[in-house]
Amino acid sequence: MYIGSAIANLKTETTFDPCTTGITRGVPTFKSRHDLGKVLEAEGLHIGAELGVQKAHYSNSLLSDWASNREYHLVDIWAKLENYNDHANKEQSEQDRIYAEAMENVKSWKSNIHVCRNFTTNCVRNYEDDYFDFIYVDARHDFKGVLQDLQLWWPKLKQVGVWVWLDSTDHYSTYTQTFYCCKGGIFAGHDYVSQDDGPSSGGQDWTLNYDGTRDETRLVVKGAVDQFAASVCRQVTVSYREKAWNSWAIRK
Template structure:
């Protein structure tokens, strides 16, 4: 007999899990524990890698991942330096550290490095292919907008696009100090809404996508491409 009191099928048993049904997370790494439970999530991209600390922690958790692309310029952007940006020597050291952290996965061909601007890397990656993309590169409105517009097409339907720091420029300055001013774009224009503004604008343009946010001081945001 059909028991009307039976619990709804749990989110991780659905072939097409819905992001807003994911249990809430207190940290962005906990989100990877969710992906690990979902057979339909196996391929990812991380944009903005630095020393590979997050990438290593992510792959330690997300063991069902079969392909993980790491995108970072690891060198000074021409004519542009994010406040607090490392020198070129530091960037080279960061790349070496990331390579060391990723060694076993790069050797097994699970991890691929793309040392170039995020927008250039996006042009070389297939559309409609990836299950998950995480953005943590530049934090000004224009750069985040550009990265979202470059990487959202890379997702298959039902894929998830996320990123760090779902906050505005003032929030960052209040907590990190003036050295981290995310209100200024590369072209000199000022957009105090920063990351959060770029994400919200894109959600609106896509017809009102809901956002899932981690519950931490520098929250991560996640949106799902409709099935």
């Protein structure tokens, strides 16, 4: 056999990590968080969760634009919390009233709604990994609380993608380069700010962490999101025309 023919038929396969190749597709740009329902609908996604629901006004807005939704899980303890200086941290009687209002606000999607009234750290145990297409993170706003939610719930988000084979041939061989890309589930949330960007002027102190320690960086939500995104090598997409504080989103 001619040695050149044997070499020409040699085929090798190389797998590229999205983190090193930079091919993971990000979340499309969006004007405000009220556009995310349209993004989810356009991508044909079906199962979502919302961490931190309060009166479910946002749930109502999102589901109004997400007609293909099949399940929407509301995760909130609706209870007064220790070490949480936030306007949403009301007395228990008010929390119960807010819960009732939330259920009223999502009654149009009653068949899709599932409720876990507990800490996000407890509710996360109810779901298998790779379950959700979309998770909206808006529970606690302290650095440690946000980072903990991101770390615990990220595995629950689907890693959906396609294998793409790119064959390139040189004089001697054909190389099959295998990429994993493009469409995983979406993580998103509101209040992409540091303490000094807004919470301070409103009398809220998000530098107080859930364990009583202080966030000396004062980066709170923004700091937690940025640190987490860097740890999983993902680009943060930020809304560009919110009425108040910006929202964020990342693709798994």
